[in-house]
Amino acid sequence: MVTACTLDTELAQDAFHGMKGATACAKEYIAAQPAGVWLDLDGAVDERDKGTPDDWIPRHPELVRLTGLHPFNCEPPLSLCMAQGFICPPQLHYVRNHGAVPVKTPTAEARQRVWDEWRVAVVGLVDKPLNVSMADLQRLPLRQLPVLLVCAGNRRKEQNMVKQTIGFSWGPTAWATTIWGGCRLADLLRAAGVRDDPEGKLHVHFRGPTGELPKGDDGSYGTSIPLHRALDPANDVLVAWEQNGRALTPDHGFPVRLIIPGYIGGRMIKWLPHIEVAPAESSNFYHFMDNRVLPVGVTPESATAEGWWYKPEYIINELNTNSAMASPAHDETLRVTPDALAGETYTIRGYAYAGGGKKVIRAEISLDGGVTWEGGVVSHPETPTEYGRYWCHALWSFDVSVARLLGAKEVCCRAWDSHMNTQPNHLTWNVMGMLNNPIFRVRIHRAYARGVVSELRFEHPTMPGKQPGGWMEAENAAASASQSPLVSGLKRIASGISLLNINATMQRTPSAQSQLSTRAAHSPPTSPPPASMNEIAAGGVAPPPPAAPPARAGPITLEELAKHTDRADAWLAIRGLVYHIPPSYLKEHPGGADSILAVAGTDATLSYEEVGHSDNAEKILRRFKIGELPREPGLLDAVPVMPIACALVGAGSVFALRVLARKIAA
Amino acid sequence: MVTACTLDTELAQDAFHGMKGATACAKEYIAAQPAGVWLDLDGAVDERDKGTPDDWIPRHPELVRLTGLHPFNCEPPLSLCMAQGFICPPQLHYVRNHGAVPVKTPTAEARQRVWDEWRVAVVGLVDKPLNVSMADLQRLPLRQLPVLLVCAGNRRKEQNMVKQTIGFSWGPTAWATTIWGGCRLADLLRAAGVRDDPEGKLHVHFRGPTGELPKGDDGSYGTSIPLHRALDPANDVLVAWEQNGRALTPDHGFPVRLIIPGYIGGRMIKWLPHIEVAPAESSNFYHFMDNRVLPVGVTPESATAEGWWYKPEYIINELNTNSAMASPAHDETLRVTPDALAGETYTIRGYAYAGGGKKVIRAEISLDGGVTWEGGVVSHPETPTEYGRYWCHALWSFDVSVARLLGAKEVCCRAWDSHMNTQPNHLTWNVMGMLNNPIFRVRIHRAYARGVVSELRFEHPTMPGKQPGGWMEAENAAASASQSPLVSGLKRIASGISLLNINATMQRTPSAQSQLSTRAAHSPPTSPPPASMNEIAAGGVAPPPPAAPPARAGPITLEELAKHTDRADAWLAIRGLVYHIPPSYLKEHPGGADSILAVAGTDATLSYEEVGHSDNAEKILRRFKIGELPREPGLLDAVPVMPIACALVGAGSVFALRVLARKIAA
Known part of the structure; x- marks a missing residue:
C-alpha cells in the first residue's frame, strides 16, 4: 500500500x-x-x-x-x-x-x-x-x-x-x-x-x-x-x-x-x-x-486595462487576522424561560486565526454592534514551533447570560493577533473578494408567546454557495423591494462597504448619498506591466471579444438545444435565453472549458447562478446570445427532467436536481 | 575623535x-x-x-x-x-x-x-x-x-x-x-x-x-x-x-x-x-x-492583583500598522475662493508604518468619517532588504479638490500592510495606552464671509503632552459642561472606546447607555504568575501602602514648604494641597525619584499635570497629604516667581514658567 x-x-x-x-x-x-x-x-x-x-x-x-x-x-x-x-x-x-x-x-x-x-x-x-x-x-x-x-x-x-x-x-x-x-x-x-x-x-x-x-x-x-x-x-x-x-x-x-x-x-x-x-x-x-487584493473600485476591466494585476504590492501571501462564530449556528434557537433569564448562560464559540505564524491573543464579543467589546477565552491546542510560530487556528469561547442576549440585536466577534492587529467593523469590497475579515455579525431575532419573548433565533450573515438564508440576503431583498436610495447608492460607490454601512450613512445624513457619488477615480497605475506580462494580459481576463454568432429567428426548442454539446458547437440556456459559446471563449473561461461543456445542450441556469458570475461575465455572455427558449413552458418546466426534479426541489435538494438534469440530458 | x-x-x-x-x-x-x-x-x-x-x-x-x-x-x-x-x-x-x-x-x-x-x-x-x-x-x-x-x-x-x-x-x-x-x-x-x-x-x-x-x-x-x-x-x-x-x-x-x-x-x-x-x-x-497591551477594563490595580502582567500573550513586540496626517497640520487654514472651488486641489500628506518587516501597501482617505475610502499614493524611499523586509516608514499623499473638502466634516486616513491588516475606526483603550492605531481623524471647520465659506481650518485630535488644542479636548469640555449621559457612560464602561463612539451610541438608541453598564467582568487569569515573578509583583506597581505621614494643623506656608527638599523629607504642593512623599515611595515612583526630588519644596502642579497621572497615581498621592497651602493667594500666585512667570505665561511659554520656577526655588 x-x-x-x-x-x-x-x-x-x-x-x-x-x-x-x-x-x-x-x-x-x-x-x-x-x-x-x-x-x-x-x-x-x-x-x-x-x-x-x-x-x-x-x-x-x-x-x-x-x-x-x-x-x-x-x-x-x-x-x-x-x-x-x-x-x-x-x-x-x-x-x-x-x-x-x-x-x-x-x-x-x-x-x-x-x-x-x-x-x-x-x-x-x-x-x-x-x-x-x-x-x-x-x-x-x-x-x-x-x-x-x-x-x-x-x-x-x-x-x-x-x-x-x-x-x-x-x-x-x-x-x-x-x-x-x-x-x-x-x-x-x-x-x-x-x-x-x-x-x-x-x-x-x-x-x-x-x-x-x-x-x-x-x-x-x-x-x-x-x-x-x-x-x-x-x-x-x-x-x-x-x-x-x-x-x-x-x-x-x-x-x-x-x-x-x-x-x-x-x-x-x-x-x-x-x-x-x-x-x-x-x-x-x-x-x-x-490571489490579489486590489483596491475597492478596481473592476475586472480596469484591473487589466490599467495594469493592476502586475503591481507587485497587491499580491497576497500571508493570511490576515480573522474569526467567525460557530455557536450559535445559523438558525439555532434558544428557549427563553424565566429560569434562563434568572441566571443561565449560553457559551458562544468560534474559531480565529492570524497569518504569518502570529499568535491569536484575544477573541472579543460585542453585543452592541461593535461599539464595546468584552474578552473571551482563547485556547491554542497547538504549542508553538521552536521558532515561536503559530501555524494553526485557535478556538475561543465566551459565556454570556441569556438575559444579556435578550437585550441585544446582534452578537459580533473579532480576534486580535500578537502584533495587535484586529478585524475591521465593516468589509472593504475587492474585485477578487479575497481576505475578507470584518467582524462576524450574528443577528438575534425574538419569538413571542403571550406577549413575552419565548425564543431567540440566530441568523448568520450568509450561507455558503447558493444556499439561501442570512441577514445580508434579507437586507438585499428589502432594499430592492423598496427602491430605496440605498440601492442606487450601492451601485454608485462600487460597493466598497457593507449594507450596514450604507444603512448607517443613509440614516445619518440626507447628503450622504451625494457624497458617495463624488468618489474620485483611483490613482492611475504608476508603471506599465513588464513586457513579458503583456502577452498574458492579452490572453487574460478581458480578451478581445470573439465574433458574435449569428442570431436565430424564432424560439429554439429543447430538442435543438440538446444537439449542441460539442466543443466546436456548445450551446446552453440561461434564464430562458440561448447562448452559443465559441471555442475561442471556452479556453478563456476562468472556470475552465469542462465546466461549460458539462452543461452544454441543457438549461444551465442553476449551475450558472450557483457559481456566481460577475457583471463582466454577464457582459461577455450577452455577446454570445443566439436566441431564446419558447416562452411556454416556464423556466423550470424547460428542463426535460422536470417531473422528478420538481419533487426533489420540493424536498430542498437543488443539488440533486442539477445532477439528475445532467444525467438525463447526457 | x-x-x-x-x-x-x-x-x-x-x-x-x-x-x-x-x-x-x-x-x-x-x-x-x-x-x-x-x-x-x-x-x-x-x-x-x-x-x-x-x-x-x-x-x-x-x-x-x-x-x-x-x-x-x-x-x-x-x-x-x-x-x-x-x-x-x-x-x-x-x-x-x-x-x-x-x-x-x-x-x-x-x-x-x-x-x-x-x-x-x-x-x-x-x-x-x-x-x-x-x-x-x-x-x-x-x-x-x-x-x-x-x-x-x-x-x-x-x-x-x-x-x-x-x-x-x-x-x-x-x-x-x-x-x-x-x-x-x-x-x-x-x-x-x-x-x-x-x-x-x-x-x-x-x-x-x-x-x-x-x-x-x-x-x-x-x-x-x-x-x-x-x-x-x-x-x-x-x-x-x-x-x-x-x-x-x-x-x-x-x-x-x-x-x-x-x-x-x-x-x-x-x-x-x-x-x-x-x-x-x-x-x-x-x-x-x-510594554504590554492589556485588555480594556484592566486597571493598574487589577493588572497586579489578577496577574495580568505575567500573562505572556499580552507582551508587545512587533509594531502594529499605523498612520497619521501631517498635512493639513493642526490649525492650518485653507482659503476658499471661487477659483479654488472651480478646480484647485489640496495635497493631503502623512506617514504610515507596519511592524515586523511588513510593507505598507495602501494609504486611504475617507471624507465621510470612515464609511467609504479612496486610495492615495504610497512611496517607500527605502528598498527592501535582501530578505524582503521593510524596516522604515512610508510616505503617502492624496490630491483632493478643495470643493470636496468644503463638503466634508472631517478627513480620515488609514494604512494597510502587506498582510491586509488595517487600522480600526475607533480606539480601544488599554491601561498602558500602547500601540494606539485607530484611523487618524482631522476635523474641518468653516469660516464665513458675506454668507459664504471663506476659509477652512483643520483640527487634529490632540496636541502632544500638555499642549492645549484638538477636537478631542473640545469634545471632552463640551461633555463636561452639559453633564450629558456621555460623561457617565464614559466613566462606566472603563473607556474602551472613543468619544465619537459614545456619541454615536447615545444618539442611536436610548437604551445604549444601560447596555454599556452591563459589561461583564473580564475572564480571570488562567494561571498564577511564576514563583520568581511574585517577588517582582510584591515590589511593583501597587506596593503595600507606606504609613501615612501625620497631617499638619493649619495651612503650610510657602516658606515652610521650601525647606523640605531632601530625599528623607520631600514635600511638594499640587493644586493647593501639600504632600510628604516618603522615601519608601520615592523608589517606587514609576517616573523615578529624581523627577519628584526635582520639584520638592515647590508648587509642582504644572509638572504633575504635564506628565499625566492615572487614577491610581491620584489615589496613592492622597495617602501622602499632610496639609494645604494658604487659601490666599491663589494657585498661580503661590509660586514664588510669579511676577516673571506670569509674564511668560502671557507669552504662552508654560515650559519657561516651570524652568524659572524651579531655578528660583532651588
Missing part, C-alpha cells in the same frame, strides 16, 4: 521538537477514530460526480459544493467542521480545485504506479539539478506539523452579497487544520545545490501538471515565493506527502504537494512535479491573475 | 546589499546637510535642562517635552519631522528616557574615555563568554540600515483624552527613521559560542547600566527576545554604535545600543553593557511592568 509514512508515534515525537501539544493531539486524534472513518478510496462515488472528469473520487456527502457540477470546490458546514475537534479529517477538509484532479488514481494499482513513477524536478539556479522519486524524498528528514490551510476566499459570500466579485461564494469554513508531513523544501533545495542569494532577488517557482487548465502558456497552475522564505527554517515550507499520517487524497494533491504555513492556500501547489529557482517571480497566468 | 565609523559611501554601498535606494537616500541626506547642522556636543545646554542630572546635554529647542522637568522624553512637532525628509537628524529623533542619561560624557575627553573603556559582556549559555571593547565590536562585519524606531506609546495622547492611562501623552511623532550602523547581534553571539536551541526555548537578555532606575533588583532597564529571533539574519538585530554615520548621541545610547527593526522601541536597550543567553525570558522589572 502507498501509505508508507504512517504517523509513527516515536518518530512524530522526535520530529515535532517543541510541539508536544500538537503531537499529543495528533496521536489522540488518530487513536480515537473509529475503524472505517478514513476515506476508502475504493468507496462509492457521489451521484453528483457521475459523468464529470472526477467521477472516480469518493467525496464526503455533507460537503457544501460551491461551483456547480465541475470543477470541485467545497467546504464543510461550519458546525460539522467544529465538531471534529482541532484536527480535521481530510475528507471534510475544504477543497479548491481549478479543474479536474489531474492525477488519476481510481484503483489501488493506479495509486501504487503513480507513487512509484512520480518524479519531482528541481531545476534552475541550482548546481545539481534533481529529478527525485517519492522514495528519494522520503530519505530526507521527516517534518510533521499541524498546519492550518485557508483559502484566500474564506468568507467571500459576504463580499458577493454586496456586489458580485469574480470569485465564487465561500462561506466561513474555507479552512482546516490537519497534520502535514514531508521534507523541508529547504533540505530539497540544498540537496540540489541551490545557490546563495545575498541580494534577496531569487524566487522559487512551483507548478502543477501541465495541460490541466485552460489558461496560460502550458495550462499549469503555478506560482512562486521568494527563495529566502523557502530557505529560512523558521518558515517550515514543506514538500508534503502525508496528511494526518496517511497518503494524500486525490483532492489534496496525491502524491505530493507544497505546504507553506501561514500563507494563503492558493500558493500551495498540489500534484507537484516541478520546482525551479529563478531570478524573477513566476510569470504563470494563475500567479498574476489570481 | 570618537566617530570612527563615518558613512563611507563605498562601504555603505556594499553593506546595504539590496538597499540601494536607502543608501542613496542616506548619502544624499548627509551631503545635503549644511555645515553645523549636526548637534555639537559642546554646544549650549537648554535652559530647561539646567539643574537636572542631564544639564550637560545639548538638546534641540523645538522638541516638545512630555514629562515635566525630568526625565527627558520628547518628540518633534510632526510638521518639523516631516520637513526633514525621509531620514531624521538625530537631534530631532524622539527620545524615551526612563531616568537621567546614565553615561556622562560632557566633554570630548570624557567621550573618548568612555569609548575606550566601554565593555559589553556576552555571558550565559555560551561556550566562550566575552567582554568586548568597542574596537572589538568594530572588527565584526558592519551592517548599516535605515530603520524606523517607534515608541509603543506613539499617539497615546488620544487614549489619555478618553481616560488617563499610566503613560504620558505622546503625540503622533514618537517615531523617526535614521540610519543605524553596527554589527549583527547574531555575529556577536556566534563569536561567543552561543549554543544551539533546537527547541526554541532560549532567550537573549539585554540590560542597561545598573543603579540608574528606581525599580527592580539592580535598578537596570532590561528586557529579552527569543534567541531564534536574534539569530535569524533576516531580522537584522544590531548592536549599533552609529546613527546617520556618526557616533550615537547621549540620549540615543552612546556608546552602543541595541536595534531590533520592526519592534517597539522599548526593547532596544541603550547604553548597552550586558547581553546574556538564558533559558527563560527576562525577569527585569521593566520587562514585565512595561
Whole structure:
C-alpha cells in the first residue's frame, strides 16, 4: 500500500521538537477514530460526480459544493467542521480545485504506479539539478506539523452579497487544520545545490501538471515565493506527502504537494512535479491573475486595462487576522424561560486565526454592534514551533447570560493577533473578494408567546454557495423591494462597504448619498506591466471579444438545444435565453472549458447562478446570445427532467436536481 | 575623535546589499546637510535642562517635552519631522528616557574615555563568554540600515483624552527613521559560542547600566527576545554604535545600543553593557511592568492583583500598522475662493508604518468619517532588504479638490500592510495606552464671509503632552459642561472606546447607555504568575501602602514648604494641597525619584499635570497629604516667581514658567 509514512508515534515525537501539544493531539486524534472513518478510496462515488472528469473520487456527502457540477470546490458546514475537534479529517477538509484532479488514481494499482513513477524536478539556479522519486524524498528528514490551510476566499459570500466579485461564494469554513508531513523544501533545495542569494532577488517557482487548465502558456497552475522564505527554517515550507499520517487524497494533491504555513492556500501547489529557482517571480497566468487584493473600485476591466494585476504590492501571501462564530449556528434557537433569564448562560464559540505564524491573543464579543467589546477565552491546542510560530487556528469561547442576549440585536466577534492587529467593523469590497475579515455579525431575532419573548433565533450573515438564508440576503431583498436610495447608492460607490454601512450613512445624513457619488477615480497605475506580462494580459481576463454568432429567428426548442454539446458547437440556456459559446471563449473561461461543456445542450441556469458570475461575465455572455427558449413552458418546466426534479426541489435538494438534469440530458 | 565609523559611501554601498535606494537616500541626506547642522556636543545646554542630572546635554529647542522637568522624553512637532525628509537628524529623533542619561560624557575627553573603556559582556549559555571593547565590536562585519524606531506609546495622547492611562501623552511623532550602523547581534553571539536551541526555548537578555532606575533588583532597564529571533539574519538585530554615520548621541545610547527593526522601541536597550543567553525570558522589572497591551477594563490595580502582567500573550513586540496626517497640520487654514472651488486641489500628506518587516501597501482617505475610502499614493524611499523586509516608514499623499473638502466634516486616513491588516475606526483603550492605531481623524471647520465659506481650518485630535488644542479636548469640555449621559457612560464602561463612539451610541438608541453598564467582568487569569515573578509583583506597581505621614494643623506656608527638599523629607504642593512623599515611595515612583526630588519644596502642579497621572497615581498621592497651602493667594500666585512667570505665561511659554520656577526655588 502507498501509505508508507504512517504517523509513527516515536518518530512524530522526535520530529515535532517543541510541539508536544500538537503531537499529543495528533496521536489522540488518530487513536480515537473509529475503524472505517478514513476515506476508502475504493468507496462509492457521489451521484453528483457521475459523468464529470472526477467521477472516480469518493467525496464526503455533507460537503457544501460551491461551483456547480465541475470543477470541485467545497467546504464543510461550519458546525460539522467544529465538531471534529482541532484536527480535521481530510475528507471534510475544504477543497479548491481549478479543474479536474489531474492525477488519476481510481484503483489501488493506479495509486501504487503513480507513487512509484512520480518524479519531482528541481531545476534552475541550482548546481545539481534533481529529478527525485517519492522514495528519494522520503530519505530526507521527516517534518510533521499541524498546519492550518485557508483559502484566500474564506468568507467571500459576504463580499458577493454586496456586489458580485469574480470569485465564487465561500462561506466561513474555507479552512482546516490537519497534520502535514514531508521534507523541508529547504533540505530539497540544498540537496540540489541551490545557490546563495545575498541580494534577496531569487524566487522559487512551483507548478502543477501541465495541460490541466485552460489558461496560460502550458495550462499549469503555478506560482512562486521568494527563495529566502523557502530557505529560512523558521518558515517550515514543506514538500508534503502525508496528511494526518496517511497518503494524500486525490483532492489534496496525491502524491505530493507544497505546504507553506501561514500563507494563503492558493500558493500551495498540489500534484507537484516541478520546482525551479529563478531570478524573477513566476510569470504563470494563475500567479498574476489570481490571489490579489486590489483596491475597492478596481473592476475586472480596469484591473487589466490599467495594469493592476502586475503591481507587485497587491499580491497576497500571508493570511490576515480573522474569526467567525460557530455557536450559535445559523438558525439555532434558544428557549427563553424565566429560569434562563434568572441566571443561565449560553457559551458562544468560534474559531480565529492570524497569518504569518502570529499568535491569536484575544477573541472579543460585542453585543452592541461593535461599539464595546468584552474578552473571551482563547485556547491554542497547538504549542508553538521552536521558532515561536503559530501555524494553526485557535478556538475561543465566551459565556454570556441569556438575559444579556435578550437585550441585544446582534452578537459580533473579532480576534486580535500578537502584533495587535484586529478585524475591521465593516468589509472593504475587492474585485477578487479575497481576505475578507470584518467582524462576524450574528443577528438575534425574538419569538413571542403571550406577549413575552419565548425564543431567540440566530441568523448568520450568509450561507455558503447558493444556499439561501442570512441577514445580508434579507437586507438585499428589502432594499430592492423598496427602491430605496440605498440601492442606487450601492451601485454608485462600487460597493466598497457593507449594507450596514450604507444603512448607517443613509440614516445619518440626507447628503450622504451625494457624497458617495463624488468618489474620485483611483490613482492611475504608476508603471506599465513588464513586457513579458503583456502577452498574458492579452490572453487574460478581458480578451478581445470573439465574433458574435449569428442570431436565430424564432424560439429554439429543447430538442435543438440538446444537439449542441460539442466543443466546436456548445450551446446552453440561461434564464430562458440561448447562448452559443465559441471555442475561442471556452479556453478563456476562468472556470475552465469542462465546466461549460458539462452543461452544454441543457438549461444551465442553476449551475450558472450557483457559481456566481460577475457583471463582466454577464457582459461577455450577452455577446454570445443566439436566441431564446419558447416562452411556454416556464423556466423550470424547460428542463426535460422536470417531473422528478420538481419533487426533489420540493424536498430542498437543488443539488440533486442539477445532477439528475445532467444525467438525463447526457 | 570618537566617530570612527563615518558613512563611507563605498562601504555603505556594499553593506546595504539590496538597499540601494536607502543608501542613496542616506548619502544624499548627509551631503545635503549644511555645515553645523549636526548637534555639537559642546554646544549650549537648554535652559530647561539646567539643574537636572542631564544639564550637560545639548538638546534641540523645538522638541516638545512630555514629562515635566525630568526625565527627558520628547518628540518633534510632526510638521518639523516631516520637513526633514525621509531620514531624521538625530537631534530631532524622539527620545524615551526612563531616568537621567546614565553615561556622562560632557566633554570630548570624557567621550573618548568612555569609548575606550566601554565593555559589553556576552555571558550565559555560551561556550566562550566575552567582554568586548568597542574596537572589538568594530572588527565584526558592519551592517548599516535605515530603520524606523517607534515608541509603543506613539499617539497615546488620544487614549489619555478618553481616560488617563499610566503613560504620558505622546503625540503622533514618537517615531523617526535614521540610519543605524553596527554589527549583527547574531555575529556577536556566534563569536561567543552561543549554543544551539533546537527547541526554541532560549532567550537573549539585554540590560542597561545598573543603579540608574528606581525599580527592580539592580535598578537596570532590561528586557529579552527569543534567541531564534536574534539569530535569524533576516531580522537584522544590531548592536549599533552609529546613527546617520556618526557616533550615537547621549540620549540615543552612546556608546552602543541595541536595534531590533520592526519592534517597539522599548526593547532596544541603550547604553548597552550586558547581553546574556538564558533559558527563560527576562525577569527585569521593566520587562514585565512595561510594554504590554492589556485588555480594556484592566486597571493598574487589577493588572497586579489578577496577574495580568505575567500573562505572556499580552507582551508587545512587533509594531502594529499605523498612520497619521501631517498635512493639513493642526490649525492650518485653507482659503476658499471661487477659483479654488472651480478646480484647485489640496495635497493631503502623512506617514504610515507596519511592524515586523511588513510593507505598507495602501494609504486611504475617507471624507465621510470612515464609511467609504479612496486610495492615495504610497512611496517607500527605502528598498527592501535582501530578505524582503521593510524596516522604515512610508510616505503617502492624496490630491483632493478643495470643493470636496468644503463638503466634508472631517478627513480620515488609514494604512494597510502587506498582510491586509488595517487600522480600526475607533480606539480601544488599554491601561498602558500602547500601540494606539485607530484611523487618524482631522476635523474641518468653516469660516464665513458675506454668507459664504471663506476659509477652512483643520483640527487634529490632540496636541502632544500638555499642549492645549484638538477636537478631542473640545469634545471632552463640551461633555463636561452639559453633564450629558456621555460623561457617565464614559466613566462606566472603563473607556474602551472613543468619544465619537459614545456619541454615536447615545444618539442611536436610548437604551445604549444601560447596555454599556452591563459589561461583564473580564475572564480571570488562567494561571498564577511564576514563583520568581511574585517577588517582582510584591515590589511593583501597587506596593503595600507606606504609613501615612501625620497631617499638619493649619495651612503650610510657602516658606515652610521650601525647606523640605531632601530625599528623607520631600514635600511638594499640587493644586493647593501639600504632600510628604516618603522615601519608601520615592523608589517606587514609576517616573523615578529624581523627577519628584526635582520639584520638592515647590508648587509642582504644572509638572504633575504635564506628565499625566492615572487614577491610581491620584489615589496613592492622597495617602501622602499632610496639609494645604494658604487659601490666599491663589494657585498661580503661590509660586514664588510669579511676577516673571506670569509674564511668560502671557507669552504662552508654560515650559519657561516651570524652568524659572524651579531655578528660583532651588
